[in-house]
Each structure stands twice: as structure tokens, then as C-alpha cells.
Amino acid sequence: MSKIIVEGKAQGIVLKTTSPINFLGAVDKKTGVIQDKKYDIFKKSIKGTVLVFPHGIGSSVGAYTIYSLKSNQSAPTAMICQKADLTVASGCALANIPMIVVSSEEFDSIQDGNQITVDTKSEKIFN
């Protein structure tokens, strides 16, 4: 774990994508389903998952999408990125979703579909 952006402990099944995510537009803010065909996780739901993706892109209003997902009980339990960006960081901070940044090696080693726990206190990701 190279950097803690938002503290907390959470578990979930990993949903991993190698595409940067534009939360405004790509994600249905009510259901958490990816609605943009360009993504390799199209039609999958990010609800209750540990969402693993490179970083956020696009509109600054994407932070509201993350907050809306949480209000609608459709948010990921935690987010793991390779690079932190302001939109995802601020959205997670307000929505209280643990968010960490990891190295490329760690990012590559996280496997889609695995159950993992993120704990910022012990600074560990464990299976």
C-alpha cells in the first residue's frame, strides 16, 4: 500500500479494469452498473465490490456520482488506484469510501474476482 487517501477498512470481491474511469457518464449513479460500452467491465455492477482501476478521468462532477452511489447503497466498499486524482479522492472522502493508491506491481498482482480486505490501519490488503 503506497498511499492512503481515505482511511477505513472494508472487504469485497475485486472488480478490476485497466481503463481509467469517468464516473460521470460511465456509471449509473442509482444502480452502480457500468453503462458505457467502451469499458471492459460494461454491464457489470460496481456495487459492493472493491473497485480496482488505474485512476479517474473526465468531469469534476464525477465526485457527485460517487457520493450518489453511496447514498443509493450502490457504491464500491473500497477503491484501489494506481494514481490518485482529485475527483475520485474527494468523492471517496465525502462518501466515506476507503481509497488507497498502490504501486504498479501491487496493482498487477490484484486479481479480479478475489475476495479481499483493505485495511488502512494495518496498511494491508489481504485475501
Add this chain to the structure above:
Amino acid sequence: MELTAEEKAALNGEHGKTLQTAYRILVATGEATNAEKLVPIKWAHLSGVNYNTIGDSGEQFLRELSKDARVKVKATVNPMGIDFDHISDFYHIDDEFVQKQASIRDSYIRMGVEPTFSCTPYEIFDLPEKNTQVSFAESNAAIFANSLGGLKTNKESAFSALASAITGKSPYSDLRKENVTTPMTIRMKMDNPNELDFGMLGFFAGKVGDTSVNISGVSKPNRRSCKALCGGMGTSGTCAKFQFVDNEDEKSEKVDFGKEEMNEVFDELNTAEKGDIITLGSPQLGLEELSDLSKMLKGKSFEKRCMVFCSRAVQKQARSLDYINEIERAGGEILSDCCTCLTPLIDTNETDAVTTNSIKGAYYLKNSTGVDVNLKPLSKIIEDETK
């Protein structure tokens, strides 16, 4: 990140829940941008105003927050979804939208913002002196401020700019420092570019660049082209600053923007041969652009609906200078407080495709509104769509 005793106390909730939330956001964004401390800012520009994008959760959040949150510095706000003066012209807009949008507008006003409802605050207010720290969430405005206005801002998020407005502070991250390193130079290879070409250059640069890029091969573009460049760049990536350079830095990576690269952007965003309606303004048009438009429209009339977006403040000035009369005479519909991007004013039941000269507009029309886009520079729009 190092916080002062006062900031720590606020983060721990000693000054109430609103400030605690604001500082939580600043700490997270500070960590995300490798900032070592918070610095004072003079002006915050907020996004997250359109009900179409922030939805019910956003509306409730702002209603709750505005009970006690007040902005501490000058704060301006982005466009809403609609123009309240023209609701009756758009029969498909439902009452719920109007009501929720009014609630969001009122929440911001309660917090003490200037009711600009504009993505181009730089067209309304004089910019403060060079190197002033500001906090702009609207991406085209942040890029304009950093690259052409000599100001310092991150490409803020809706919440980080809101937290800055409430606290008067922002993380001291790389873009706010004196010398930002620009490891990449984009070489503009197209001759005599128009504003559409500049929009595509920006969109390309935003995709390949990281936080800041150099652009070579460009000589003094006009304001319309500069705004198109800022708009395009802000749409596609995380890049928040550009600088025009005459000589290429030997150490920087070089990337060419030529015919092939331009065609790639064009093919991604241009999906129709012609549009059912025309939209002008994303970013919203400024006084100079409205003046140009009114001159171009002399003796001509649009053959289809043409929505022209500008801020209310600019509309009032332009009206007194008679620019608006000429545009309205030609059939243009002047709309304020909203913009091409993400407005529900475009009725998708009646509109399959939109003609525009805006790359930023095209991206959102295609990906969010869900209509096809026909891209043309303004000169070609006037040529093809008026008589």
C-alpha cells in the same frame, strides 16, 4: 500533509460538521496531489450545479449543507441544466426537474455564491493579478486560468472546489508551485487551424498529456480558438495546463498532432453528416464571440433551430451593444445559465443529431445526452445552415 493546529481542530470537528467535512475533502485531495500543506485561495469556481448531473443525492446534500455553510472567499458557479426564463419554450422539461434545479440554485445562493451560472467566469470578471491562487472546478476554466490567465489552480473536483470556497484554502500541490515541469511537447502540424482544429488539438493533448503540456507550432490563436483548446483539453483527461512555446525543449518528449491524429479525434466525435439543430457555446460564448457572430449573421437567417449559449451577465452586455438583436433577428435563440453540455433542453425524442463547432460539446452530446454529432467550424455552419 502538515496541518496547522487550527486546521487540525477543524478536521477533528471542533468547529462543526460542515468545516470537518470540508477539511476531510481537502486532506484527501492533498494526499492525492502530493501537497505538503494548505494555502489560501482568493476565488473558487464551483461545479455540480446541474440537476441532470448531480441528481437527487446532490440536491439533498446541497440543501442540507447550505443550512449553515457559507463561502469564505469569492465563489462563482457553473451552469445549471436550464434557463428559467425560457422553460415554456421547452415543453418536454418536467416540473420535477424545474423544482429540483431551483432548489440547487437556491442552496448555492444561500451559501453566498455569485449567481453566475457560467462555465466561463473569466468572461464575466477581471482576473486577479498573476500567480494568484484560485480553485476552479470547471475544467475549461481551470485550464484557461492556468494557461492564459497566469493564475494557479488544480483541475479541481466539484467537492474540492466547494471545500476551498468554504475554508478559503486549497492543497499546495504541484500545479500551484512556481515551476511546473512539462515533460511533453505537442507539435501542432496543421496549418491555419480554425477553432474546431484547436478543440481537437486540445482533446488530443488531454489524452496524451499528464498534468501539463507544451504546445509548439501555434501562433497567437484568437479567443474562440483558445477557448476551444481549453474546452477540448479539459474533456479528455487530467491535463490542467498548457503553454505555447516557440522552441522545443530538447529534453521533453515530442508528440506530433498532424492529419492522422486529427482525423482520429474527428472520427471519434463526428457521427453524423448533418444535424437537426445547431448549438453554439461550450464553453459559453463571450462578448467578443457574440460580436463576431452578430457580424457573420448580417443579412442572413438560420434555416433550423440554433441555440446560442452565453452567461446572463454577458447576455446583458451583448444586448446593450445590439449583438443579441442581430443574432435573434437571424433566428438564434439566446439561452443563459446553461450550456450545450448536459442540458436536458435538447429533446432526444425530437433530435437525432446536433451540429456544433465545440469538441467539448460534442463529447457530452454523444456520451451523455445520447445524440449524434455533426462537427463543423463556425464559418462553415454559417455557410451551410443560413440563407
